[in-house]
Amino acid sequence: MVKQKTFEWSLERGDLLPLLMMLPTLLVILFVMVFPLVYGLLLSFFTIGFGGSLSPDSFVGLDNYLQFFTDPVAMKATLNTVLFSFGAIAGDFVLGTFVSLGLLKLRRSASVLIRPIVTMPLLVSPVVVGLIWRYIYDPKGILYYFLGKIGLGISNFPGVTAASTSLLSTIIAHWWQVTPFVIIVLTAGLLSIPEEYYEASKIDGAGPFRTFFQITLPQLLNVYVVIMLVSGVDTIKIFDLIFALTGGGPNNSSISLSIYAYSQAFEQSNLSYSIAISILTMLLTFCIFGIPFIKHNLSKGNR
Amino acid sequence: MYEAYPLPGKSMNEVACLALGGVFAGGKTETSDPGKPNLLVSVWAGPHADLQKEVSSTFTKSAVTIDDVDYGSLKQKQLTSFQSVSGSGNYDVVWVNSQWMKEYTDAGYLLPIDGYLKAAGIDTSIYAKGLFDGCVFNGQTYGLPTFAQTMIIAYDSEAFEKAGLAVPKNADELIAVAKYFKERGTGIALPAKQGTAAVTLFSQLLFSDGGYYFDADGKLDIASDKAVQAAAIYDELVKYSVEGTLAWHHDEVAEAMRMKDAPIGLIMSGLANQNADPEKSLIVDTVKYAPLAGRSGIAAATNSFWVWAVAKNSANAQAAADYVMWMTSYDVEKKQTLADQQVSAINELSKDPEILAKAPFLPAVMQQLAAGKIDPPLANFGKLKAALVVSLSEIASSDSAPADVMKRLQADLQGVDFSK
Numbered sequence: 001m002v003k004q005k006t007f008e009w010s011l012e013r014g015d016l017l018p019l020l021m022m023l024p025t026l027l028v029i030l031f032v033m034v035f036p037l038v039y040g041l042l043l044s045f046f047t048i049g050f051g052g053s054l055s056p057d058s059f060v061g062l063d064n065y066l067q068f069f070t071d072p073v074a075m076k077a078t079l080n081t082v083l084f085s086f087g088a089i090a091g092d093f094v095l096g097t098f099v100s101l102g103l104l105k106l107r108r109s110a111s112v113l114i115r116p117i118v119t120m121p122l123l124v125s126p127v128v129v130g131l132i133w134r135y136i137y138d139p140k141g142i143l144y145y146f147l148g149k150i151g152l153g154i155s156n157f158p159g160v161t162a163a164s165t166s167l168l169s170t171i172i173a174h175w176w177q178v179t180p181f182v183i184i185v186l187t188a189g190l191l192s193i194p195e196e197y198y199e200a201s202k203i204d205g206a207g208p209f210r211t212f213f214q215i216t217l218p219q220l221l222n223v224y225v226v227i228m229l230v231s232g233v234d235t236i237k238i239f240d241l242i243f244a245l246t247g248g249g250p251n252n253s254s255i256s257l258s259i260y261a262y263s264q265a266f267e268q269s270n271l272s273y274s275i276a277i278s279i280l281t282m283l284l285t286f287c288i289f290g291i292p293f294i295k296h297n298l299s300k301g302n303r
Numbered sequence: 304m305y306e307a308y309p310l311p312g313k314s315m316n317e318v319a320c321l322a323l324g325g326v327f328a329g330g331k332t333e334t335s336d337p338g339k340p341n342l343l344v345s346v347w348a349g350p351h352a353d354l355q356k357e358v359s360s361t362f363t364k365s366a367v368t369i370d371d372v373d374y375g376s377l378k379q380k381q382l383t384s385f386q387s388v389s390g391s392g393n394y395d396v397v398w399v400n401s402q403w404m405k406e407y408t409d410a411g412y413l414l415p416i417d418g419y420l421k422a423a424g425i426d427t428s429i430y431a432k433g434l435f436d437g438c439v440f441n442g443q444t445y446g447l448p449t450f451a452q453t454m455i456i457a458y459d460s461e462a463f464e465k466a467g468l469a470v471p472k473n474a475d476e477l478i479a480v481a482k483y484f485k486e487r488g489t490g491i492a493l494p495a496k497q498g499t500a501a502v503t504l505f506s507q508l509l510f511s512d513g514g515y516y517f518d519a520d521g522k523l524d525i526a527s528d529k530a531v532q533a534a535a536i537y538d539e540l541v542k543y544s545v546e547g548t549l550a551w552h553h554d555e556v557a558e559a560m561r562m563k564d565a566p567i568g569l570i571m572s573g574l575a576n577q578n579a580d581p582e583k584s585l586i587v588d589t590v591k592y593a594p595l596a597g598r599s600g601i602a603a604a605t606n607s608f609w610v611w612a613v614a615k616n617s618a619n620a621q622a623a624a625d626y627v628m629w630m631t632s633y634d635v636e637k638k639q640t641l642a643d644q645q646v647s648a649i650n651e652l653s654k655d656p657e658i659l660a661k662a663p664f665l666p667a668v669m670q671q672l673a674a675g676k677i678d679p680p681l682a683n684f685g686k687l688k689a690a691l692v693v694s695l696s697e698i699a700s701s702d703s704a705p706a707d708v709m710k711r712l713q714a715d716l717q718g719v720d721f722s723k
Contacts, residue, residue, distance in 0.1 A: 050382045050410060073693070139547035140564070154546050161549035163700050243375075249497020250549055250700035252693050266379045268685040269406055 044276040049269030064276035074277065076252055077260040078284070080167055084242075084256060085235040085288070087168070091175040092231055093224065096182025101216075103183070104190055115187075119180040126177065130244025133173040134160070137245075160246045163253035170242050170254050174235070182227055189223035190216070225296050232289035236281060257281045339366045340622040345381050346371050346398040347609075349573065351450065354643050355630075362629055365622045370394070378403060385412040385614060395617035396626055399446065399610045401437045405680035407612070408440045414613040415443040419624035429633070434608050434648040437677050446612030447631040448648035452573040453604035453675065454507055454595055455667045461589040462566035470593045473600040474508065474536045481543035484566050490545040492559040492568035497696035500552050501537070502688055504569060505695055506605040508533035510676050511597030516687060517679070523687070523721055526706075526713035532598065534698055534705035540569075541699040549700055561586060569595060575664045576644035592664040594671050602667075604675030608648060646672075683719050690716060 009015050044065070046058045068074045099118060103111050121129070136143050137159040144154060154161070160169045193216065201211045239258035242248060248255035248263075257277060265274035344359070346352055348371035359367040372380050378400070385407075387393040399407060407413050420427065427435055427444070434448035456477070458470065462484075471477040481491035494500035509515070514529030524530065541548065545565045548556070557574040559565045561584040577583050578590045594602030611627040613620055629635060636647040637655065644662035646669075652658055653669045678684060694712045698705050 049406070050386070134550065137550065139545075159550075161547060161700070246550070247497050249693075249696045251497065251697040253700075263689060266382070268689055 040275045041279060043272055044279055045272075047270075047272050049271050050265075060272075064273045065280065067273065068276060068280055073252060073255065073260060074257075077255045077257045080253070080255055081236055081238065081257045081281070081284075082288070084167060084171060084174075084238055084254075085232060087171040088174045088178065088235045088238075089228060089231045091171060092178050092182045092227070095175055095179045096186050096227075099179065100183045100186040100190060101212075103187065115183075119184060121177045122180040122184075124177065126240040127244045129173055129177045130241045133169075133176070133245055137161075137169060160254075161250065163249075163251050166246050166250060166254040170238075170245050173241060173245060174238070177241070178231060178234070182231075185223055185227055186220065189220045193219045225293065229289055229293050233285055236285045236288070257284075339364065340619045341366045341368065342395045342619060342622055342626055343392070344369050344396040344398070344626070345377070345384065345394040347377050347400075348373050351573070351639070351643055351645055354639055358630070358635060358639060359626075362626060364625050364629075365619070367626065382412075385410070385616060387616060389616040390618035393616050394614050395619050395623040397612050397614055399612050401434075401448070401606070401608045401610055402678055404437060404445065404610055404612075405440065405682075406685075408445050409682070412615055413445045414615045414617065414620055414624075415445055416447075416613055416624050416627065417444050419621070419628065420444060423625075423628055425628055429650065430631075430648045431650055431672065433606055433672070433675060433677065437606070437608065438610050438612075440680070446610035447627055448608050448610055449631055449636065449645075450573065451606065451608040451646045451648055451668070451672055452571050453607065453668055453671045454504055454569050455572050455575070455664055455671065456567065456593040456595050457560050457570045457575060457578065457664070458567040458591055458593065459560075459563065459586050459589050460591045466566075470591075471596075472593075473596045474511075474598045477595075478536065478539045478543065480567060481540055485543040489565055490543050490548075491540060492545050492551070492556045492565035492570075493540055493548055494552050494556050494569070495541050495544060495548045495696075495699040496550050496552050496555075497692060498552055499688065499692060500556075500571075501695040501699065502691045503571075503605050503607065505533055505537050505691065506678075507595055507603065507671075508536050508597050510603040510605060511595070511601050511674075512599050513601075515676065517721065521722060523713060523716055523719070525687070525691075525716070526709045531706045531709050534695070534709050536598065537695060538698050538705050560590070572646060572664055572668045576662070579644075592667045594667045601674060602671045604668075604671035606672060606675040606677045679721075681721055682723060683721055686719050687716060687721070 043054075045061055046054055047060045047064070048054070048058050103115055103118075106114065124132070135141050138144075139154050143157075143159065147153060147157065158165050160166050197215050197219070198211065201215055206214065237258050238256050239262065242254055242256050243259055243262075246254045248259045258281065261274045261277040261281070264270040264277065342365045344367055346355055346369055352369070352371035356369045356371075359369055370380075381394065381397050381399070384394045384397075397413075399413075404413075427447075430448055431451070434451060438444055438446045438448055456471065463470070466483065468480055468483065469476075471480050477491075484490050493504060509530055512529050512532060514527060514533060516523065516525055516530075518524040518527070545559060551559070553571045553574060556565075556568050557570045557577060560568040560570060561578055563585045575592065579587055581587050584590070596602040611630050613623040613627060617623045631648070633649055633652070636649050637652055637658065639645055640647050640652060640658050641661055644664075646653075646662075646665065653665055659665055678688075690712055694708050697703050698708050
């Protein structure tokens, strides 16, 4: 009979040292991430504004969460947020892929000059991007100047002034800002694909489309997943760009969940409902982008 | 209640305060003197803020640091500061929008200053009663009024002379003038972006024709004939507005006037002084002003003003109260009015010939303020206002009939308690 060994903790041997070394990080995570989240969750079960008090009278249980699902503005904000997120990411992918492939085809001297220029919007704060695009969408701005050259005007594309085009207008502004990030990441991914693959496909007579779909795209799959996760989280919580550009209007046509949460907290003093909206936004992000990411990682692990 | 059950987690709020301070930091201007108490003052970073800094530098009793923050971030920064522990870098004095006063006093954020006023012998009857009353809650005074604003008509007299038009005296004439200019490629400039500026315009039209948000019994009455009429006038004005007004707030309207993009505009009086600045305006010599009247011809303001108040968590309450009383004193207000034509809450100043010569819009503003009403200090008024913001945006941006939109709004808000 084999005697099973049992592990015995020994302070002298320094068994607790790893735990002690991790302790500062754990405490930071606890106080900066876990505590505010739990505290926010707690507040969402009450009905209080800023300066309000937690008392049995203000406890409403799940009412704030139930209210969300019967609140037409919240539903509209959810739809807008999801549309914005998918529209923004789709555009980022398409534009980012085109531009990064194009930049790779350029001569080195030209790409060295052009690459920093196309990545410059990434350095601009989203609020400033909103202000820049407000002037671009102004009837006397640059957009309508060029549209005017081809016989079009504000009645053909009303931009931020009509409910039908306001969300699209904010998505276009987002593309302008975030595509450079996609270009940077995709360029790094493209450079990591072995040149031999392309040489082999050339010998086999594959055209540019087939080469892209059979070699480039599969090789960049992990890069796209990372971009989707980063951009997904970024777009689901979109606030500053839309706030500066349209304020959520006209007629709530571009209102996002974050703008609605902000409005509830700071304009209507409904802090608890605002937190409930924020927590549901977090869950929405997890469902749309977190679960597919986990599935992707698990399937990779199984392979 | 607030004292008995203080909100836990204040340290978190302090962290948030510091973080917001970094994110929304405006220009901080300090006049430090080691021998004096230090005051941190929160103001809106409007065109008046530079003047407030300049004036504050001459205050001898304290060293004043002015933190001017853009309007969109001002309230949240003040709210975060109120949660902080006294003496932890929180605001001592806050410049509060009159519409936030009820919320701030209910939450216990502001200090009653009656004792300080009495000790200093301040006569509060010098302030316009309608404005001073907006600083008093439950019989206690929580601040002193200043910087009154209302929406008035600004027009380019040259364009009017060329067109042979008379200054509109009521809403129908205003619509006719807007239509005339729209048919000739411009139109009227007004704030039609989804936001509170549109509500201010709607409320002025409503008040001018004798309407209000509630009936005599205090019940919501936003689908009344007068409310529907005000919404219809707003709809007509938007129809004949300059292209792009659906994306305009107050600032863009004033800019359109100054740049001669619109021959007539509905501007906030607080921005009118910039029309006289040759570096910013093309209408310095031609701009004139008129009251913004309803269909009845009566012009009544949505009385909007600012309040100098002392934060309850100030560590220097006496010094803060001294600063508030000094900033709203006759001489200091006159100095500010002469410098940038802001409208003081002191009645006598509006009759001062020196000031009248500098601020040609003052008669129109004072006429409207005299007949004006303030938004009701109700806990749930914010809900009505937020809903009005969206309804007016719908009216402005779609073919929806104003009567239908207002009826729907009335129905949507039936369950909201507007009794307290």
